[in-house]
Amino acid sequence: MTTKSISLTVNGKTVEQEVEPRTHLADFLRHGIGLTGTHLGCEHGVCGACTVLVDGQAVRSCLMLAVQADGAEVVTVEGLAPETGGDDGLSPIQAAFREFHGLQCGYCTPGFLTSLTQLLMENPDIGEEDLRKELSGNLCRCTGYAGIVRAALAAAQAYKEAAASGMGGSR
Amino acid sequence: MTTQMVGKPIQRVEDKDLLTGKGSFTDDIKLPGTLHVAFVRAPFAHARITGIDLDAARELPGVHLVMAAADLPAPAKGKRILLQVPNPAIVDPITQEPLVSERVAFAGEAVAVVVADSRAIAEDAAEMVMVDYDPLPTVANLAQATAPGADKVHPHLADNVAARIHVGYGDIESAFRDAAHTVSVTLDQHRGTGNPMEGRAVLSAPNALDGGITVWSATQAPHILRRALVDMLEMAETDIRVIAPDVGGGFGPKVQAYPEEFVIPICAQMLGVPVKWIEDRREHLLCTVQERDQTWSVEMALDAEGKLLGVRGRMRHDQGAYLPWGVIAPYISTVTMPGPYVLPAYDLETQVMFTNKVPTAPLRGAGRPQAVFAMERLFDLAADRMGLDRADLRRRNLIPAEAMPYSVGLIFRDGQPLIYDSGDYPRCQQIAEEKSGWADFPARREAALREGRYIGLGIANYVEGTGLGPFEGATTQVLPSGRILIKTGAAGQGQGNRTVYAQVAAEAFNVDISQVDVELGDTGKIPIGVGAFASRLMVNAGSAINVSAGTVVTKMKKIAAAAFEVSEDDLELVDGTVRVTGDQGPSLTFGEMAQMASGMPGYVLPGGQEPGLFATHYFSPPQAAYANGSHAVEVEVDPETGIVRIARYIVVHDCGRMVNPLLVEGQIQGGLAHGIGNAFLEKMRYDDDANPVTTTLADYLLPDADNVPTAEIYHVESPAPHNPLGVKGAGEGGTIPAAAAVVSAVEDALRPFGVQIDEAPILPERICELIDAARQNTQEAS
Ligand code: FES
Numbered sequence: 017m018t019t020k021s022i023s024l025t026v027n028g029k030t031v032e033q034e035v036e037p038r039t040h041l042a043d044f045l046r047h048g049i050g051l052t053g054t055h056l057g058c059e060h061g062v063c064g065a066c067t068v069l070v071d072g073q074a075v076r077s078c079l080m081l082a083v084q085a086d087g088a089e090v091v092t093v094e095g096l097a098p099e100t101g102g103d104d105g106l107s108p109i110q111a112a113f114r115e116f117h118g119l120q121c122g123y124c125t126p127g128f129l130t131s132l133t134q135l136l137m138e139n140p141d142i143g144e145e146d147l148r149k150e151l152s153g154n155l156c157r158c159t160g161y162a163g164i165v166r167a168a169l170a171a172a173q174a175y176k177e178a179a180a181s182g183m184g185g186s187r
Numbered sequence: 188m189t190t191q192m193v194g195k196p197i198q199r200v201e202d203k204d205l206l207t208g209k210g211s212f213t214d215d216i217k218l219p220g221t222l223h224v225a226f227v228r229a230p231f232a233h234a235r236i237t238g239i240d241l242d243a244a245r246e247l248p249g250v251h252l253v254m255a256a257a258d259l260p261a262p263a264k265g266k267r268i269l270l271q272v273p274n275p276a277i278v279d280p281i282t283q284e285p286l287v288s289e290r291v292a293f294a295g296e297a298v299a300v301v302v303a304d305s306r307a308i309a310e311d312a313a314e315m316v317m318v319d320y321d322p323l324p325t326v327a328n329l330a331q332a333t334a335p336g337a338d339k340v341h342p343h344l345a346d347n348v349a350a351r352i353h354v355g356y357g358d359i360e361s362a363f364r365d366a367a368h369t370v371s372v373t374l375d376q377h378r379g380t381g382n383p384m385e386g387r388a389v390l391s392a393p394n395a396l397d398g399g400i401t402v403w404s405a406t407q408a409p410h411i412l413r414r415a416l417v418d419m420l421e422m423a424e425t426d427i428r429v430i431a432p433d434v435g436g437g438f439g440p441k442v443q444a445y446p447e448e449f450v451i452p453i454c455a456q457m458l459g460v461p462v463k464w465i466e467d468r469r470e471h472l473l474c475t476v477q478e479r480d481q482t483w484s485v486e487m488a489l490d491a492e493g494k495l496l497g498v499r500g501r502m503r504h505d506q507g508a509y510l511p512w513g514v515i516a517p518y519i520s521t522v523t524m525p526g527p528y529v530l531p532a533y534d535l536e537t538q539v540m541f542t543n544k545v546p547t548a549p550l551r552g553a554g555r556p557q558a559v560f561a562m563e564r565l566f567d568l569a570a571d572r573m574g575l576d577r578a579d580l581r582r583r584n585l586i587p588a589e590a591m592p593y594s595v596g597l598i599f600r601d602g603q604p605l606i607y608d609s610g611d612y613p614r615c616q617q618i619a620e621e622k623s624g625w626a627d628f629p630a631r632r633e634a635a636l637r638e639g640r641y642i643g644l645g646i647a648n649y650v651e652g653t654g655l656g657p658f659e660g661a662t663t664q665v666l667p668s669g670r671i672l673i674k675t676g677a678a679g680q681g682q683g684n685r686t687v688y689a690q691v692a693a694e695a696f697n698v699d700i701s702q703v704d705v706e707l708g709d710t711g712k713i714p715i716g717v718g719a720f721a722s723r724l725m726v727n728a729g730s731a732i733n734v735s736a737g738t739v740v741t742k743m744k745k746i747a748a749a750a751f752e753v754s755e756d757d758l759e760l761v762d763g764t765v766r767v768t769g770d771q772g773p774s775l776t777f778g779e780m781a782q783m784a785s786g787m788p789g790y791v792l793p794g795g796q797e798p799g800l801f802a803t804h805y806f807s808p809p810q811a812a813y814a815n816g817s818h819a820v821e822v823e824v825d826p827e828t829g830i831v832r833i834a835r836y837i838v839v840h841d842c843g844r845m846v847n848p849l850l851v852e853g854q855i856q857g858g859l860a861h862g863i864g865n866a867f868l869e870k871m872r873y874d875d876d877a878n879p880v881t882t883t884l885a886d887y888l889l890p891d892a893d894n895v896p897t898a899e900i901y902h903v904e905s906p907a908p909h910n911p912l913g914v915k916g917a918g919e920g921g922t923i924p925a926a927a928a929v930v931s932a933v934e935d936a937l938r939p940f941g942v943q944i945d946e947a948p949i950l951p952e953r954i955c956e957l958i959d960a961a962r963q964n965t966q967e968a969s
């Protein structure tokens with residue numbers, strides 16, 4: 017099969033690779049460059065487990081081809097924690113997930129974390145009802161969502177402060 | 188002074204890796220040279236295979252192996268998967284073959300396997316495999332399976348009956364003869380799925396040095412899989428190592444051994460390289476076991492005061508095409524029916540029926556949700572008929588706390604008499620009534636109705652046998668570094684087992700959980716084990732850790748007492764040291780003690796002890812630990828769309844002593860979400876030819892954040908008397924009564940229409956149909 021050369025930024029690092037045109041972004045991230053934190057739950061765009069940030073937007077990486085990410089800036093769960101963040105190496109939403117038991121098996125978690133990172137950076141004042149509607153594009157079979165919702169509402173404050181201080185990049 | 192570790196809502200030790208993308212699920216494990224697999228799956232629910240042509244697929248570049256049943260090597264060729272839970276009630280204990288040789292019995296069964304450089308190439312090649320099928324008549328559901336002259340799922344059997352189970356006690360005839368009131372109902376409960384977000388996954392690598400094989404599987408039960416592999420491959424136990432790495436949810440369907448778990452190791456052995464298969468979502472919905480399809484025709488007899496006299500009836504269980512986990516689920520259904528109530532007489536005749544569908548086997552709740560649904564529906568119906576309040580009628584029949592331990596009169600699935608060990612059922616219901624505002628609700632319902640809103644309140648109670656044997660083992664060891672190492676076969680799939688195991692060990696040694704390492708889910712680490720099902724790990728593995736850690740602590744005190752020349756009673760464990768109480772004398776660190784206990788060349792061991800600071804204990808509970816609870820739920824129903832919204836959900840839960848309340852609540856809430864799915868969302872649909880219709884997550888609806896509310900959870904702690912920790916299982920109680928409670932609430936909301944609901948799930952379109960039918964009835968009557 018013919019391949020195509022792509023160049024993109026993943027978690028701040030430049031990556032150049034040959035990919036088959038049919039390879040989707042999730043497989044490229046997981047198997048092409050070994051970032052296995054991004055998970056596949058359905059490969060048909062429903063579960064949200066594969067969500068990554070592409071140019072700041074939450075995207076289902078099972079529905080996007082790697083070649084479409086040529087030139088893009090991609091952030092995966094591995095890149096969410098600020099390089100100079102809290103001692104625990106966790107971003108606010110990651111830390112809140114631990115505090116409020118927002119994960120059990122952790123398989124859906126990367127997708128929730130990336131989705132919520134975009135959501136809370138854009139809308140840190142979101143209320144529970146809207147938050148639940150926004151989150152309905154991510155499926156979790158373990159938690160029943162209570163811990164996830166609590167964690168998101170608790171972490172929102174940190175994203176608000178970051179936005180206020182102009183540190184837009186406080187993933 | 189000891190640090191209290193058990194009982195605290197400690198944050199999980201598992202989380203940091205999982206939050207930063209460093210988890211290690213089966214598909215994350217990269218072994219050099221790994222090949223990838225696609226299966227050729229039958230497009231018919233019942234068909235004879237008349238020919239297979241593998242040649243074109245074999246010629247595709249990048250393909251290494253294409254194999255059908257006839258190509259399987261000895262000794263696997265011609266074999267079926269070991270049935271590990273036999274039961275005399277089973278007519279023919281038929282399980283799947285690794286690859287179907289002659290006749291497929293459900294759509295999606297694997298008939299051939301392709302191994303290639305990549306999954307994509309394997310899938311391309313799988314499409315080139317030509318299979319000729321001769322379709323056979325199908326049996327798509329219970330009605331077809333039980334019809335006179337029905338087509339047969341397995342032609343060699345007399346009919347479609349897979350097993351007959353008859354349970355009961357008391358004088359059922361006179362119960363119904365003497366009854367002041369009787370009610371009867373026929374209830375249909377439908378299939379749902381496990382759908383863990385990680386599907387099944389298998390990676391296998393041959394071990395070139397000793398001819399053995401390692402299998403990584405997203406399984407709930409590595410030791411059970413190894414036993415099945417030993418049987419299939421006729422290899423020594425020591426030559427097969429099964430490892431469950433991080434597993435992305437299980438919920439029951441990852442317990443039994445599946446065809447793919449044999450085919451992958453066989454391919455790896457044939458090719459001499461690692462081979463991997465990752466189930467996709469469609470395969471999960473086609474081939475991974477499901478549960479809940481049952482039809483109950485039951486009646487209840489009560490005296491004039493509303494006291495239960497008896498329950499009797501028939502149940503039919505749709506087993507699907509095979510018996511991978513025997514008849515455990517329907518058996519549990521039959522003995523769960525009496526629930527928390529004083530039931531003087533009971534008689535249930537059950538037939539487990541084969542159909543041409545994917546097999547059923549325990550799924551979170553394991554037969555209990557259906558029985559609870561049946562019993563609680565009968566109570567609601569009886570209360571309405573007698574003009575009594577639904578909670579009041581239940582209250583009149585709850586087993587009083589003073590009656591514990593309470594013998595029901597049945598034999599549970601563990602082979603032991605069904606004896607509820609502890610619990611306060613009336614108190615649980617009372618809390619549910621108080622917290623839900625039960626007494627005032629009729630007035631609220633009236634007020635809402637005046638505003639055109641249909642609200643309803645439902646209630647359901649249950650008792651759940653948890654913590655089943657036969658055993659689980661654990662080794663506790665103090666390492667020369669001073670750290671504590673726990674090894675057990677019993678791994679979780681997200682429940683937080685590492686954390687709670689560490690808590691139990693940390694408490695025994697009076698250290699922080701950060702001082703404890705836990706290794707689990709690896710047959711190479713502990714010789715025997717059972718697995719994660721039946722809400723059994725905290726009871727079995729937790730107790731094994733408690734006992735083995737206690738043994739090591741005692742030994743450390745003996746050695747230190749000899750070294751310090753004091754009595755053991757004068758010693759305490761503080762900050763990773765053993766010292767004379769109150770720091771008034773000498774002390775030794777755990778690390779120093781571990782070194783002492785491993786001896787010095789040429790010297791006598793101190794204190795006359797056996798060497799080493801480790802102990803292994805296998806805990807086998809004498810009987811199940813019975814958890815219980817009450818759910819109350821308030822809903823609002825839109826009669827135009829049939830959409831149900833849950834306004835409040837109250838859970839009163841008794842799982843004995845809680846090791847970690849944060850995690851217990853996570854289990855309850857997660858289980859509840861599954862139960863809510865079973866109540867009004869999740870339905871695995873098949874067409875009349877038994878072809879599955881809902882094969883994506885867009886068609887098979889899972890509960891999401893918008894339809895699962897955060898439950899208000901109240902704990903009652905009745906310690907279990909038969910294990911040292913006093914714990915009971917907590918993994919399934921959230922699920923078990925949920926469909927019963929929600930349907931009770933929906934029916935309550937629809938009282939103005941006079942609708943009766945006899946099914947679960949109750950989907951929006953059915954709610955609309957029932958309302959229309961009820962309206963029509965009233966019109967005709969008027
Ligand atoms: S894997 Fe991409 S949405 Fe499910």
Ligand code: FES
Nearest residue numbers: 120121156157158
């Ligand atoms: S934590 Fe397991 S699927 Fe969400």
